[in-house]
Amino acid sequence: MAVSTAQASAPETATREIFMSEALREAIDEEMTRDPTVFVVGEEVGVWGGAYAVTQGLLEKWGPDRIVDTPIAEAAIAGLGIGAALTGSRPIAEFMYSDFMGIAMDQIVNQAAKNRYMFGGKAKLPLTYRAPFGAGTGNAAQHTQSLEAWFAHVPGLKVITASTPYDAKGLLKSAIREDNVVIMFEHKAIYAMRGHVPEGEYLVPIGVADVKREGDDVSVITYARQTHHALEAAEQLAAEGISVEVVDIRSLYPLDTDTILRSVRKTHRAVVLYEAVRFGGFGAEIASQIQELAFDDLDAPVLRVGAAHAPVPFSEPLEQASFPGTAQVVESIRQSLQGVY
Amino acid sequence: MAEQQPVSTNGRAGGGDASNGVLEQLSDDQLRWIYLIMRRIRRFEETAEEAFRAAKMRGALHFYIGEEATATGVCAALDDGDFITSTHRGHGHCIAKGARMDKMMAELFGRTTGYCGGKGGSMHIADIELGNLGANGIVGAGIPIATGAALGSKLRKDGKVTIAFFGDGAGPTGAFHEGVNVAATMNLPAVFVCENNQYGMATHADFANAAAIHNRGPAYGIPSASIDGNDLFEVYATAKTAIDRARRGEGPTLIESRTYRHKGHTVLDQKNYRTKEEIAEWVARDPIERFVKAVNESERLDEDDFQAIDGQIEREIEHAVAFAEASPWPTVDVIERDVYVE
Numbered sequence: 001m002a003v004s005t006a007q008a009s010a011p012e013t014a015t016r017e018i019f020m021s022e023a024l025r026e027a028i029d030e031e032m033t034r035d036p037t038v039f040v041v042g043e044e045v046g047v048w049g050g051a052y053a054v055t056q057g058l059l060e061k062w063g064p065d066r067i068v069d070t071p072i073a074e075a076a077i078a079g080l081g082i083g084a085a086l087t088g089s090r091p092i093a094e095f096m097y098s099d100f101m102g103i104a105m106d107q108i109v110n111q112a113a114k115n116r117y118m119f120g121g122k123a124k125l126p127l128t129y130r131a132p133f134g135a136g137t138g139n140a141a142q143h144t145q146s147l148e149a150w151f152a153h154v155p156g157l158k159v160i161t162a163s164t165p166y167d168a169k170g171l172l173k174s175a176i177r178e179d180n181v182v183i184m185f186e187h188k189a190i191y192a193m194r195g196h197v198p199e200g201e202y203l204v205p206i207g208v209a210d211v212k213r214e215g216d217d218v219s220v221i222t223y224a225r226q227t228h229h230a231l232e233a234a235e236q237l238a239a240e241g242i243s244v245e246v247v248d249i250r251s252l253y254p255l256d257t258d259t260i261l262r263s264v265r266k267t268h269r270a271v272v273l274y275e276a277v278r279f280g281g282f283g284a285e286i287a288s289q290i291q292e293l294a295f296d297d298l299d300a301p302v303l304r305v306g307a308a309h310a311p312v313p314f315s316e317p318l319e320q321a322s323f324p325g326t327a328q329v330v331e332s333i334r335q336s337l338q339g340v341y
Numbered sequence: 342m343a344e345q346q347p348v349s350t351n352g353r354a355g356g357g358d359a360s361n362g363v364l365e366q367l368s369d370d371q372l373r374w375i376y377l378i379m380r381r382i383r384r385f386e387e388t389a390e391e392a393f394r395a396a397k398m399r400g401a402l403h404f405y406i407g408e409e410a411t412a413t414g415v416c417a418a419l420d421d422g423d424f425i426t427s428t429h430r431g432h433g434h435c436i437a438k439g440a441r442m443d444k445m446m447a448e449l450f451g452r453t454t455g456y457c458g459g460k461g462g463s464m465h466i467a468d469i470e471l472g473n474l475g476a477n478g479i480v481g482a483g484i485p486i487a488t489g490a491a492l493g494s495k496l497r498k499d500g501k502v503t504i505a506f507f508g509d510g511a512g513p514t515g516a517f518h519e520g521v522n523v524a525a526t527m528n529l530p531a532v533f534v535c536e537n538n539q540y541g542m543a544t545h546a547d548f549a550n551a552a553a554i555h556n557r558g559p560a561y562g563i564p565s566a567s568i569d570g571n572d573l574f575e576v577y578a579t580a581k582t583a584i585d586r587a588r589r590g591e592g593p594t595l596i597e598s599r600t601y602r603h604k605g606h607t608v609l610d611q612k613n614y615r616t617k618e619e620i621a622e623w624v625a626r627d628p629i630e631r632f633v634k635a636v637n638e639s640e641r642l643d644e645d646d647f648q649a650i651d652g653q654i655e656r657e658i659e660h661a662v663a664f665a666e667a668s669p670w671p672t673v674d675v676i677e678r679d680v681y682v683e
Contacts, residue, residue, distance in 0.1 A: 083474065084489045087494065107486075121462050121678065
């Protein structure tokens with residue numbers, strides 16, 4: 001896929017271009033340096049270096065007491081995070097694929113998310129779950145899903161996802177410092193995307209959206225890899241004189257509704273773009289908030305663009321057509337502008 | 342890999358008395374503490390049942406009556422600051438880990454002064470400061486959490502041990518396998534204590550588990566034991582061996598403590614899955630009565646000791662109920678509070 005150059009939130013000076021996977025690794029490494037109670041636990045995080053190479057080299061640097069390899073046991077991995085967090089550690093627990101979180105669902109949803117509340121606010125869980133997600137990798141239906149809406153629906157969890165190396169590093173550092181359970185969904189197709197990341201310390205706050213491109217005619221509200229499809233679509237349409245604003249929410253919960261509404265009140269049109277199955281996806285929540293809170297500002301119905309109502313297929317032409325690409329985003333923006341659905 | 346020798350067997354050797362010599366290892370203060378805890382549990386449960394039947398509380402209560410020796414014997418072998426995870430039948434573990442009955446009762450009553458401010462109820466009492474990482478409404482779910490606490494202790498080198506209490510009903514769950522297997526592979530300071538009280542609701546442990554739970558120890562390469570869970574001394578001695586071993590960094594142990602719940606699954610019970618004779622047989626093996634008899638025979642404590650403790654507990658119980666009844670209900674503005682650390 002094309003590499004975006006959009007870096008609305010990154011400073012112009014003293015930066016380097018690094019991969020998203022490197023940016024995530026820096027976040028983990030810096031937080032492990034900062035806080036001795038931070039450790040990484042998961043399948044193949046150590047010797048292998050992480051299925052997507054995020055933790056590469058960290059075992060050699062930190063040793064097996066900070067980079068903890070586990071057997072294939074997702075419920076245990078989730079529980080290891082909970083038990084260690086409850087008793088004074090600050091774990092980063094990795095699921096090799098977010099699809100595997102189904103096996104750990106009770107630990108995540110009934111235990112991690114609810115412990116603090118059920119215990120009357122007397123427990124804290126400084127716990128970060130990391131999980132690669134998203135399609136386009138040819139890994140078929142059990143390794144490519146976008147299940148973020150499941151988790152955003154559960155009180156007690158925070159859910160974040162990044163579209164750039166800059167955001168990825170800053171968000172993950174914030175997540176690790178949170179005294180709450182944060183799930184960071186990392187899109188597999190952009191681990192190898194390069195982007196500007198400054199030298200030195202910075203954080204990206206959780207719960208703050210980022211306008212990745214300013215525009216006047218229509219707002220595309222999106223997150224993760226789809227941000228880049230939106231930016232590419234915006235670039236193409238700019239040649240026709242159509243001005244597209246791209247809002248990267250970065251955080252599903254808490255959701256920065258203010259930034260979304262500010263954009264929609266300016267452009268009066270909204271396309272909500274996400275890679276999960278369109279029906280019942282997180283985009284429905286965004287669309288609903290917009291129509292509830294900015295109905296009178298809208299010149300057209302809020303349009304949702306998401307994936308087909310099918311498991312992600314393997315064969316490349318099928319897979320590529322099953323979730324939104326740049327061409328579909330361009331088409332959807334035209335529909336919104338024409339008010340034709 | 343850990344050795345696979347059992348830490349305790351049914352064919353016990355040594356010791357001339359009913360406790361097999363274990364009683365002699367316990368101080369008078371420990372004996373008093375053990376009696377206090379077992380009686381507290383019994384009286385707390387009896388009182389909670391009365392309150393429930395009088396419609397003073399709602400929800401589901403799972404009584405620990407008949408199983409007191411397991412929680413008490415295990416916790417008697419723990420140090421302050423060690424951790425436990427508990428179950429839906431968790432009042433006994435709470436009390437044995439040092440919980441206050443007034444705050445527990447207030448939680449059952451749904452009041453602000455309860456352990457969870459009324460947000461958790463009977464199945465979710467926790468006291469992190471005491472090392473009680475929480476009761477649990479999901480069967481088996483405390484096991485991976487206990488493994489996590491034990492991993493935390495290993496990494497932090499804090500010298501603590503974690504007990505995972507669970508029932509025979511958790512034996513068939515995936516959480517059991519994942520939690521115990523990972524603890525064994527990582528040699529974590531955890532002790533897995535199965536309270537086999539014979540039934541998960543109406544389903545017998547032997548139906549639910551293809552083979553006895555303690556037989557799984559060798560499968561994970563860890564020591565295991567099958568013990569009489571109504572014999573306080575056997576529970577204590579077995580737990581102590583396992584806890585000491587864990588604290589030395591030698592890894593986890595699996596203990597199956599055979600016991601019985603005198604009461605139904607909850608206050609509501611079908612009463613169609615076990616016979617009166619079976620219940621009577623187990624009531625005759627009451628763990629508290631057996632403890633008292635053994636202590637009496639040893640002449641270590643006398644009737645005055647027991648009576649003084651009984652009197653203390655009655656005052657505590659009376660206070661707990663009065664405290665709970667007099668405590669305010671939570672106000673609805675707290676519904677969305679405590680979901681996150683702000």
